[in-house]
Amino acid sequence: MINDLYQETILDHSKRPRNFQFLEDANRKAEGYNPLCGDKCKVFLKEHEGVIDKITFQGAGCAISTASASLMTEVLKGKTVGEAETLLAKFHDLLTTDQPLPKDLGKLVVFSGVREFPVRVKCATLAWHTLRAALRGAGEVVSTE
Amino acid sequence: MPAATSLDVTAIRKDFPILAQQVHGKPLIYLDNAATSQKPKCVIEALTRFFQMDNANIHRGVHQLSERSTQSYEAARGKAQRFLNAAKAREIIFVRGATEGINLVAQTYGRKYVGAGDEIVISAMEHHSNVVPWQMLCEEKGAVLRVIPINERGEVEFDQFEKLLNHRTRLVAVSHVSNALGTINPVREIINIAHGWNVAVLIDGAQAVPHMKVDVRNLDCDFYVFSGHKVFGPTGIGVLYGKEQRLEDMPPWQGGGDMIRSVTFEKTTYNDLPYKFEAGTPDIAGVIGLGAAIDYLDQIGMDAVVAHEHDLLEYGTRALENISGLRLIGTAREKAGVLSFVIDGVHPHDAGTILDREGVAVRTGHHCAQPVMDRFGVSGTTRASLAFYNTREDIDRLVAGIQKVKEVFAV
Numbered sequence: 001m002i003n004d005l006y007q008e009t010i011l012d013h014s015k016r017p018r019n020f021q022f023l024e025d026a027n028r029k030a031e032g033y034n035p036l037c038g039d040k041c042k043v044f045l046k047e048h049e050g051v052i053d054k055i056t057f058q059g060a061g062c063a064i065s066t067a068s069a070s071l072m073t074e075v076l077k078g079k080t081v082g083e084a085e086t087l088l089a090k091f092h093d094l095l096t097t098d099q100p101l102p103k104d105l106g107k108l109v110v111f112s113g114v115r116e117f118p119v120r121v122k123c124a125t126l127a128w129h130t131l132r133a134a135l136r137g138a139g140e141v142v143s144t145e
Numbered sequence: 146m147p148a149a150t151s152l153d154v155t156a157i158r159k160d161f162p163i164l165a166q167q168v169h170g171k172p173l174i175y176l177d178n179a180a181t182s183q184k185p186k187c188v189i190e191a192l193t194r195f196f197q198m199d200n201a202n203i204h205r206g207v208h209q210l211s212e213r214s215t216q217s218y219e220a221a222r223g224k225a226q227r228f229l230n231a232a233k234a235r236e237i238i239f240v241r242g243a244t245e246g247i248n249l250v251a252q253t254y255g256r257k258y259v260g261a262g263d264e265i266v267i268s269a270m271e272h273h274s275n276v277v278p279w280q281m282l283c284e285e286k287g288a289v290l291r292v293i294p295i296n297e298r299g300e301v302e303f304d305q306f307e308k309l310l311n312h313r314t315r316l317v318a319v320s321h322v323s324n325a326l327g328t329i330n331p332v333r334e335i336i337n338i339a340h341g342w343n344v345a346v347l348i349d350g351a352q353a354v355p356h357m358k359v360d361v362r363n364l365d366c367d368f369y370v371f372s373g374h375k376v377f378g379p380t381g382i383g384v385l386y387g388k389e390q391r392l393e394d395m396p397p398w399q400g401g402g403d404m405i406r407s408v409t410f411e412k413t414t415y416n417d418l419p420y421k422f423e424a425g426t427p428d429i430a431g432v433i434g435l436g437a438a439i440d441y442l443d444q445i446g447m448d449a450v451v452a453h454e455h456d457l458l459e460y461g462t463r464a465l466e467n468i469s470g471l472r473l474i475g476t477a478r479e480k481a482g483v484l485s486f487v488i489d490g491v492h493p494h495d496a497g498t499i500l501d502r503e504g505v506a507v508r509t510g511h512h513c514a515q516p517v518m519d520r521f522g523v524s525g526t527t528r529a530s531l532a533f534y535n536t537r538e539d540i541d542r543l544v545a546g547i548q549k550v551k552e553v554f555a556v
Contacts, residue, residue, distance in 0.1 A: 002502045006495070006553050015490070037494055037510050038524050060524055062492035063554070117498060 004113035005120070006063065009071075014063035019073035023056040028137065032059075032130030034122055039065045043130045050081050057130075062123050064114065069127035071107055081135055088128050095121045152453045157445065158534050160185040171504030174542045179324050179352055179483055179530030180508050181374045184438070188378060191437035195430050202426055204403060218429055221436030222419070225384050228439045229369060230360040235418040236392065238385040239432050243351040244274040246370030246385035247318070249422065250347055251278040253395040254368075255316065258345075261287035263315045266339075268293040268301050268330070269520055270323040273513045275349045279318060293319070295520060299326040299475040306335065310342045317346045321353035325514040325528070326475025327458075327483025329353075336366050345391065351375055355532060356454055356481040358447045367391050373431060377532075378438035382431030385422070392418050399424040450533040454482060457531050461540045468547055470556055474526050485512075485526040488547065490556040493525045499553055500527070503546040 023029075023044035032041040039061030046054035055076050057069045076084050090102040095114050114124045158164050161183045166173050175183060195217065201210035203218045219234075226234045240246045255278075259265065265279045269292050283290050291314075293306045301319070310317075317339045322329050336346045347368040353359055354371045361369050368391065373382040387395075397404055397415050401424035406414045415421050442450070461484050465471055470489040488496055497509035510525040511518045518525055529543055 002499055002549075002553060005498065011554065038515075038518075062494040064495070120494070120498060123494065 005117055007110045007113065009107065009110045010063060010067040013067035013070040017066050017070040019056040020058065020070065021056050022058060023054055028134045030130050030133035032126050034126050039123065039126055041065065041069055041126050041130045043127065043134045045134050047081065052076050052079055052081065052084060057127060061126065064120055064123035065126050068111065068124045072127050072131065075106055075108060084131065084135065088132060091128055092125065095124055152449045152533060154534060154536055161534055162186060164534060168504050169502050174505045174539045176529040176531065176535065176539060176543060177506045177508050178532040179528065181380065182355060182377045182532055184377055185441050187441050188434050188437045192379065192430050192434045195433050203429055214429060217433045221432045224436045224439045229386050230362050231386050232362060233389060236386055236389050238387065238419045238422045239427055240383050240385050241381055242372035242383035243349055243370040246383055247275055247347065247349065248278045249385055249398050250368050251282045253398050254391065255282045257396060259286050259288050259315045262313060263288045264291050264313045266291045266293060266309050266314055266317045268319045269295045270299060270326055270328060270514065270517050271320055272324050272349065275318055275320060298477050299323065299328045300477045301330055303331065307338055310339065310344065314342055314344045317344055318349065320349040322356065322481050324352045325485055325512040325517045326477065327480040327485065328475060328477035329479040329481050333364055336364055340365065352482065357451055361386050373435040373438065376438055377441060378435035379431045382428045382435050389418065397421050401425045445533065453533050454531055457535055457537065457540065460537050464540055464544050468544065471547065474521050474523065482531045484529045487523050487526050488550060488556065491550055491554050493527045496527045496550045499550045500546040503549055505543055505546045
């Protein structure tokens with residue numbers, strides 16, 4: 001069902017993305033790109049002693065990728081880097097497996113509908129790929145391909 | 146209101162088995178013909194018959210199957226010749242598609258005649274396949290790529306084109322019809338002006354041949370390329386037309402079997418046209434399938450196709466223009482086959498996903514024409530592209546699908 005994909009929360013975050021700005025005092029950042037659709041995403045982090053104090057993003061993309069980035073910044077604020085890595089893995093499982101929904105995903109569970117739309121999985125994971133690059137300090141543009 | 150057409154579209158649709166299916170529980174509305182067209186039964190049957198009855202390598206064996214296979218292959222060359230109204234069959238080179246045809250010309254004609262400081266002219270609406278091969282050549286040779294700008298409607302600015310030509314121009318390469326915008330370019334005039342400077346012209350006809358009668362002798366183009374799969378034939382096969390003298394003057398491209406007359410380790414002499422450019426065993430089945438597709442189009446009649454699609458395009462344009470928040474991208478006065486658009490507040494990929502769930506197949510994104518998207522300040526568009534088997538009902542379903550998109554996104 002199309003409404004399982006475009007849930008209210010997703011539409012809301014795609015139209016009014018949260019933490020959608022440049023972060024002046026970022027000490028980690030990365031840029032992501034999906035060459036198939038041209039979606040772009042920049043993630044900025046202010047990390048202090050293993051905790052994500054601030055996280056913002058910028059970019060242009062579809063509703064799924066924008067909402068995914070927006071919700072990601074909301075759930076990761078105040079989390080440790082280790083917690084962020086764990087959530088990333090769980091989020092990936094949520095989108096790509098047909099296992100029962102992982103627990104402790106909080107708001108991110110609204111993306112469970114993406115499972116039924118395999119071509120859209122990369123839209124939902126772009127921000128998270130970019131986050132991983134930022135955390136691991138790769139520095140260059142990461143691609144979904 | 147009945148469509149002004151002499152096509153019996155109901156009967157025609159029965160020739161395309163793939164159209165009679167449901168996707169996501171809804172009847173398939175196939176509006177992605179500019180990406181690839183569907184295949185009539187006669188093409189599918191020609192492929193099956195070839196593999197069941199005639200399969201053998203061509204131009205080699207003395208046995209019966211090889212003879213039949215060679216005859217069918219060369220008969221298809223004759224069909225392609227008549228399809229384009231080329232003067233001679235030897236001016237028809239079989240390639241993998243329009244992309245390979247353009248690369249062939251870039252790497253033979255281009256490498257021979259383009260040098261440092263020379264210029265190649267393309268337009269701002271070209272598909273990447275008519276951009277990148279020339280960029281590669283320019284990089285190799287130290288040549289310069291010049292781009293004809295396009296206006297707000299998506300038409301080439303002709304006076305700018307005339308100003309771009311000079312004594313360093315070596316080649317002009319433009320599309321006959323734009324894949325992203327549907328613009329029909331004034332190629333006859335472009336060729337005329339270029340020839341005034343003694344400059345050869347390549348026309349990318351990939352999006353033209355499914356929609357109009359093409360006459361390369363009337364156009365007087367030096368090269369014309371198209372892909373079989375966009376004109377109801379198989380994938381993996383296409384045609385490069387070149388004027389005989391141009392092709393004769395060009396060095397061969399790939400080396401191998403069939404393109405040679407004799408080989409010794411000291412010296413190899415090359416075969417005559419068209420075999421000089423057809424090294425190795427070609428896509429024999431593909432060529433035969435393309436021949437069947439051309440026969441099918443002949444039987445339907447291009448005049449009827451043009452009339453029917455003109456009606457559909459007008460009908461579709463009016464219908465889309467009436468949707469609030471929708472903007473057509475590409476509003477040239479002369480258009481064929483393409484309705485490209487953006488919807489305020491909706492990314493094309495989201496529109497494409499929702500349309501798909503409504504059974505409507507369209508393309509979304511940049512359509513391998515990123516410079517065109519940049520020109521119109523959009524990241525991509527949703528593109529509905531037509532074929533003669535489409536109907537006004539298909540357009541109605543597209544419109545209903547767009548309403549659904551707007552409903553989901555509350556715009």
